Amino acid sequence: MEWRPDELAYAGPEHLDPAYVAGYDRKAGYEAGLGDVDADLDELAAHGLDRTSTLVDLGAGTGRLALAAARRFGHVVAVDVSPAMQRHLRERAAEEDLAGLECVRAGFLSYEHAGPPADAVCTRNALHQLPDFWKVMALERISGLLRPGGVLRLRDLVFDFAPGDAEEVIGRWLDHGASDPALGYTREDFAEHLRTEFSTFRWLFEPMLTAAGFEIVRAEFRGAVYGAYTCLKR
Numbered sequence: 001m002e003w004r005p006d007e008l009a010y011a012g013p014e015h016l017d018p019a020y021v022a023g024y025d026r027k028a029g030y031e032a033g034l035g036d037v038d039a040d041l042d043e044l045a046a047h048g049l050d051r052t053s054t055l056v057d058l059g060a061g062t063g064r065l066a067l068a069a070a071r072r073f074g075h076v077v078a079v080d081v082s083p084a085m086q087r088h089l090r091e092r093a094a095e096e097d098l099a100g101l102e103c104v105r106a107g108f109l110s111y112e113h114a115g116p117p118a119d120a121v122c123t124r125n126a127l128h129q130l131p132d133f134w135k136v137m138a139l140e141r142i143s144g145l146l147r148p149g150g151v152l153r154l155r156d157l158v159f160d161f162a163p164g165d166a167e168e169v170i171g172r173w174l175d176h177g178a179s180d181p182a183l184g185y186t187r188e189d190f191a192e193h194l195r196t197e198f199s200t201f202r203w204l205f206e207p208m209l210t211a212a213g214f215e216i217v218r219a220e221f222r223g224a225v226y227g228a229y230t231c232l233k234r
Ligand SMILES: C[S@@+](CC[C@H](N)C(=O)[O-])C[C@H]1O[C@@H](n2cnc3c(N)ncnc32)[C@H](O)[C@@H]1O
Pocket: 007, 010, 011, 012, 015, 016, 028, 058, 059, 060, 061, 062, 063, 064, 079, 080, 081, 082, 085, 106, 107, 108, 109, 123, 124, 125, 126, 129, 130
């Protein structure tokens, strides 16, 4: 498709940098026991995922969720557009015998699912890399690779406030930035996210999910900035 964007150009330069990737799990809080991976896997299991199921993780990063999912579910496809992230994930996967794990270097807009439709898709903190038009196209593609009734578990930075409250809510968020950039996202990281990436408002995002064929069955927000959704393909 000649009008499809180069997803690497939108992926966030840090995600393409092997040094950043090597420190990612520490910065993202995984090494401190944060990251909500088990909560997401439990949510998927509550919607019927088991050892016979196929899960696609889009924007899988270093694979914290995909690796844990491959220990629990049948077939897990860990998709990421970044060669550095994929290399890291493959090296980590090679340390274990995870027969059901497949690693694919591709993006939201280029991943081609093979085999029967998937039972579930998970995507965590990655969809905001795409502008809104392309978010919808990505959601449409996700819907297209799921079986009817299939589950989408999605986490992202989504803004749950009115435009007039932006300064106050964003100000509060920035004030909660980490002081050590190796151990968390700093005020400057958050500001850069706002300047250069594409988080959108909840009241714009939810109609996108609906337009792409999803029913939202659960939506939770933290700090009016961090959204977690469970959706079913209609
Ligand atoms: C903040 S990281 C999140 C990684 C992982 N999901 C997690 O929760 O730890 C964002 C990831 O999205 C990937 N990414 C960015 N744009 C993408 C795209 N268009 N398609 C697929 N992955 C993308 C990046 O390479 C990066 O690994």
